[in-house]
Amino acid sequence: MSAPRAATAPATVLSVRDLSVRFRMRGGRHVAAVTSATFDLAAGECLALVGESGCGKSVLASALLGLLPGNAQTAGTATVDGVELLGAGERTLATSVRGRRVGLVPQSPAAHLTPVRTVRAHLEETLRELAGTPRRQVRAAAVAAAERAAFPADHLDRYPHELSGGLAQRAATALALIGDAPLLLADEPTTGLDRDLVNHTADELRRHVRHVTDGTAGRALLMITHDLVAAERIADRVAVMYAGRIVEISRAADFFGGPGPRHPYARGLLAALPERDFVPIPGLPPELGDLPPGCAFAARCDRATDRCAGVPDFTGGLACHHPSPGPVPGAAAVRGSATHA
Ligand SMILES: Nc1ncnc2c1ncn2[C@@H]1O[C@H](COP(=O)(O)OP(=O)(O)OP(=O)(O)O)[C@@H](O)[C@H]1O
Ligand code: NI
Structure with missing residues (x-):
């Protein structure tokens, strides 16, 4: 269409x-x-x-x-x-x-993510920092942010090294989209x-x-x-x-x-x-x-x-x-x- x-x-x-x-x-x-x-x-x-x-x-x-x-x-x-x-x-x-x-979708997403933190932790931190999401809403907001980049909710508690290249890319994209940068x-x-x-x-x-x-x-x-x-x-x-x-x-x-x-x-x-x-x-x-x-x-x-x-x-x-x-x-x-x- x-x-x-x-x-x-x-x-x-x-x-x-x-x-x-x-x-x-x-x-x-x-x-x-x-x-x-x-x-x-x-x-x-x-x-x-x-x-x-x-x-x-x-x-x-x-x-x-x-x-x-x-x-x-x-x-x-x-x-x-x-x-x-x-x-x-x-x-x-x-x-x-x-x-x-300016939202950055990085060249090597896995390297861009902090190895000791889960995807959920990355999303929640970025939400608090960039969007000022209040603590009690941050969990739901992280799930929504993941969904926006088609990152599967059941992989949110994985660490970067546990992700395939494609999923690491989606996690990085989800992070890049959080600030609603034009x-x-x-x-x-x-x-x-x-x-x-x-x-x-x-x-x-x-x-x-x-x-x-x-x-x-x-x-x-x-x-x-x-x-x-x-x-x-x-x-x-x-x-x-x-x-x-x-x-x-x-x-x-x-x-x-x-x-x-x-x-x-x-x-x-x-x-x-x-x-x-x-x-x-x-x-x-x-x-x-x-x-x-x-x-x-x-x-x-x-x-x-x-x-x-x-x-x-x-x-x-x-x-x-x-x-x-x-x-x-x-x-x-x-x-x-x-x-x-
Ligand atoms: N800090 C720096 N000091 C000196 N030269 C640099 C520096 N950073 C990059 N360059 C040089 O600037 C030029 C452009 O590099 P750049 O990384 O933008 O290329 P690119 O087009 O992105 O290449 P690629 O497709 O390989 O990523 C290169 O010649 C590089 O050596
Ligand atoms: Ni380059």
Whole structure:
């Protein structure tokens, strides 16, 4: 069943402008982990952030959570629900950002949970902390919180090591949902899971984004992954990151459908999939501590010319001097109605 089209555009939950993160290293060197990232994310929307290992995805997520290490320098802005995240003090981050405005679905849920405490204890503590649930209601609230993430009530008294990967994921998701944060951030939520569980986890996350219980448009989800199959299953839009920069943001229907992405790197990522051409992109990404001038992908790109000696601007969702032709105007609306039907 397709969702009815909203009469008004859904509210912007996350707004990132020119976000850059550099790490200061010994000897005056620096690592440009994220450079000039700009994107918005609306309620009810899932954006998949994809790209090869080490391209800066997790650093971007850490910046949004205020969890960067001490040697990080940031520039730009990132607001969630009206609160500026960059430069926010630890107190603001602790009392009004983490868990309350940004819920984190962690990369390895089992490691994120405290080994000596049961799932019930985790849920009850988070309920008291984030939701201020009174003591006599906390037991019932924990059961309800577990149910929300399809975590079985008869496993509530288990310890993290007694959970399967899928159940640990659900426990972590239940915790991430407790603060009713408008933005959910999931960093590699499907790593290490088999394909069935990947699909299941993706569908569950999707449900938490779309879930319309009170007439609101739901949450926004930023899902970091290098699993394009999971991204296709869940995302409304796809942002492709290369060497610290977002090089293309497109509608998932365009990215995975007919015209495909326009940036040669994004096209290469898709072509490398075993389900597609199974042809890897030649070469390796550059070191973020030693980026070439100009387009960082030029050395691996079969479309590169002299123009690529200059960094391409990010305009219209694309940063490339020689993109492939875009989708045919007018065809988008037809294709769009078929997504997530
Ligand atoms: N504290 C730090 N000091 C210096 N460099 C760092 C620090 N943390 C991360 N980096 C560097 O920043 C770059 C981006 O790392 P990041 O973890 O964001 O990659 P990623 O895209 O999430 O990769 P993966 O898919 O493997 O998780 C890497 O080159 C990494 O070495
Ligand atoms: Ni990462």
